[in-house]
Amino acid sequence: MNLNTDEIIEKLDSGEIRIHEIEKYAENANQATDIRRKYIENKSGTQLEHIGKYSIDMTLTAQKNIENQIGTIQVPVGVAGPVIINTEEDEKIETYVPMATTEGALLASVNRGCSVIRKSGGCSVSILNNQMTRAPVIKTKNVHDASKLKKWIETHFDEIKKVAESTTNHGKLIKIDPIAIVGKLVYPRFVYETGDSMGMNMVTIATQEAINFMEKENDIHVIALSGNFCVDKKPSALNMIEGRGKSLVAEVTVPKEIVEKTLKTTPEAIVEVNYAKNLVGSAISGSYGYNAHFANMVAAVFLACGQDPAHVVEGSIGITTAEDVDGDLYFSITLPDLPVATVGGGTRLETATESMNIMDVKGSGKVNKFASIVASIVLAGELSLVGALAAGHLARAHKELGR
Incomplete structure (x- = not known):
C-alpha cells in the first residue's frame, strides 16, 4: 500500500510504522530515502541539505549495500x-x-x-x-576429540571441498589450514579462491554448508561460523604470515x-x-x-x-x-x-x-x-x-x- 510522504511521517510519529519499514509504503527506494531523511530532519532539528544531494540510484543500493538510507556523504x-x-x-x-x-x-x-x-x-x-578465508570455532567433548576432528578434516578434505563448492560457481576451496586447537575448541581456517569478487559473502555461505556437513558426520557443536581465526577486519600476525x-x-x-x-x-x-x-x-x-x-x-x-x-x-x-x-x-x-x-x-x-x-x-x-x-x-x-x-x-x- 503506497502512502504519501506526510501520511508515512505521521505513522512514523505515532509508531504505526518503524523507520526500517518505510520501503513497504513508499513508491520506491528513492522516495523512501527522501522520506526517511525528512523524518530525521524533523526529529533532530537539523537540515540535511548536503546529505540529501546525490546522483546514485538508491534502488539497488538499498537492496545490496545499506539499510535505513537517508542519502550519501561526499568525500573529495x-x-x-x-x-x-x-x-x-x-x-x-x-x-x-x-x-x-x-x-x-x-x-x-x-x-x-x-x-x-x-x-x-x-x-x-x-x-x-x-585467497579469502573463513574460520568457524567448533566445540568438541575433550582434547582427544579435538585432535580426532582435526585429523578427520584433513582426511575428508575432498568431501568437504565438494560440499562447500556446491554453493558457488566461482569459489574454490584450496585448503583447510591451519587448524588450531585450544583446549577442546577447534578453529579450522577455510581458504578459498574467489575470482574477481572480494568473496566474503561467498566464503561465508560455502563454509556454512561445509560445517553443516561436518556436524552431521561428527559429534561436535559449532559455536560460531566465524571464530576470529579468519582473521577478518582486524590486524593479525596470521594474516601477515599466511596472507588474505x-x-x-x-x-x-x-x-x-x-x-x-x-x-x-x-x-x-x-x-x-x-x-x-x-x-x-x-x-x-x-x-x-x-x-x-x-x-x-x-x-x-x-x-x-x-x-x-x-x-x-x-x-x-x-x-x-x-x-x-x-x-x-x-x-x-x-x-x-x-x-x-x-x-x-x-x-x-x-x-x-x-x-x-x-x-x-x-x-x-x-x-x-x-x-x-x-x-x-x-x-x-x-x-x-x-x-x-x-x-x-x-x-x-x-x-x-x-x-
Whole structure:
C-alpha cells in the first residue's frame, strides 16, 4: 500500500510504522530515502541539505549495500599519477588513480612518488597469493576429540571441498589450514579462491554448508561460523604470515640522482629512516604494520572505488624495505593482506564504477590489475613520505598543504 510522504511521517510519529519499514509504503527506494531523511530532519532539528544531494540510484543500493538510507556523504576525490607498472606478464600499465580523502598533502605526496617511479622506469609488482578465508570455532567433548576432528578434516578434505563448492560457481576451496586447537575448541581456517569478487559473502555461505556437513558426520557443536581465526577486519600476525585477499610485493630501484633531485635527500638517509622508523620503531611498539602509512593510500583508493573500508585495517599491515644498492635506492613494499574486488559489493555504485573505469579495472578479469595498481600507489606514497622524513620536509608539507 503506497502512502504519501506526510501520511508515512505521521505513522512514523505515532509508531504505526518503524523507520526500517518505510520501503513497504513508499513508491520506491528513492522516495523512501527522501522520506526517511525528512523524518530525521524533523526529529533532530537539523537540515540535511548536503546529505540529501546525490546522483546514485538508491534502488539497488538499498537492496545490496545499506539499510535505513537517508542519502550519501561526499568525500573529495582527486587523481594521482600516472603511475607506471611492469607486471609479471611483461605488460606495462600506465594509469591515473582516483583517491578519495580529506587529508591535505596526501595526493601531492603520492603524486610525487608516482613521478619518482616514472623517472625510474616504472615499478614492478608481483601477486603472490589470492585467497579469502573463513574460520568457524567448533566445540568438541575433550582434547582427544579435538585432535580426532582435526585429523578427520584433513582426511575428508575432498568431501568437504565438494560440499562447500556446491554453493558457488566461482569459489574454490584450496585448503583447510591451519587448524588450531585450544583446549577442546577447534578453529579450522577455510581458504578459498574467489575470482574477481572480494568473496566474503561467498566464503561465508560455502563454509556454512561445509560445517553443516561436518556436524552431521561428527559429534561436535559449532559455536560460531566465524571464530576470529579468519582473521577478518582486524590486524593479525596470521594474516601477515599466511596472507588474505591479495598478497602483493611492489618494488622500484631509484637512481641516486633522482633521489637527490626529486626527493631532495639521499639513498643512505632513506635507508636509515626506514630502518629506524618502519622496522625498529614498529617492532618496539608491537605493531603489525612495519611501514609509514600504507593505510592512507589503501583507504583513499578503497573509498573512491567502492571497496569495503573496514578492510583498510588489513591493508595497513605489511613491510617496507629500503636498501642502498651500488649508490642507488632499492625500495619495496609487501602487502600480505589486501582484500579487493572488481565485481560485487560497493563496486556497483555509480561513483565507484566511474573511478574504476578511469583505470579500466571494472568487471570480470580485472582484479589482478586493480590489485597491482593499489600496490603501486602504496609504493608511491610510502616512498614519498619516507623521503620527506629523510629530507626533513614532512612538517613543511603539511603546513603548506594540509592546514
